Amino acid sequence: MAEVVVESTGDDVRFSKIAPFSLKDTLMCGQAFRWQSTGNDVCAYTGVVRGKVLRVRQEGECLILEGPTNEDSVAMTRDYFALDVDLGEIERRLREIDPALGTAIDFAPGIRLLRQDPWEAMVTFIISARNSIPLIRRSVELLAEKYGDPIPEGRNGDACEAYFAFPSPEMLAGADIEGLLQCRTGFKAPYISEAAERIASGEFDLAGVGDLEYAEAKSRLMEFRGIGNKVADCILLFAFGFYGAFPIDVWVTRIMRYFFFDSKKVPLRVISEFAHEKFGDLAGYA
DNA sequence: GCCCAGGTGAAGT
């Protein structure tokens, strides 16, 4: 556990003692899809988290939550960025595991794993299958605009942009396939619809997945159509904090083959087993 | 036109 320091600076709240930290890489590495760069010159981003608009920026090694803030938004930020996780210690442990990880950390240090909303992550990563990151971002944004509640900004000055909460399972359960298709969800539209209905009806307890063991949690998620190995691991890693999850996409496949399998073709199952054995409970960070 | 993009489900060996 790291000892995060939280202090007010005018309207803003500053989180310090969280080094190593890169806000840009944390938000733009592809684990989250609703953040926009809003700083002209400085590192600043605006995003929607759990139905609230959050504005954050990085100063030195510190994370700044821009005001007006309240107890809720401060607690939410701390939780969302998992600031109580000691990333310095994790990066030290990864370096000891393999020199390749040291090279990767030198290239892009300070990438924190976020703790995102499970339902939003579920839909987002269902959409991610056979898709490109810009199009994933667009689909998620379209869903929010079409089905999500508008968020009153409550901030003077820039009332030009509208923000929308990510729609709840209930809201998407009521959507027809045609509407979901208008959000460019393609052949994943029925998967989203089915998932929304199962969760909205109470048949499936999504929040409860966090209380299960990793293997059990993963197989429960994989009962949904549209959720296979990779998407299940993404949800577990980016929403539930299962840091041993190891999502294998095309790029992870390539880099794992390159470093550990002499660039040979290897079944994904073999890569997965290798990663879990070598990286253990830090596989996701690796 | 053709191939690829954060894969997955279904059908066929």
Added chain:
DNA sequence: ACTTCACATGGG
């Protein structure tokens, strides 16, 4: 268990 193919959609 392993292999093959279709799947919407958009960009290069």
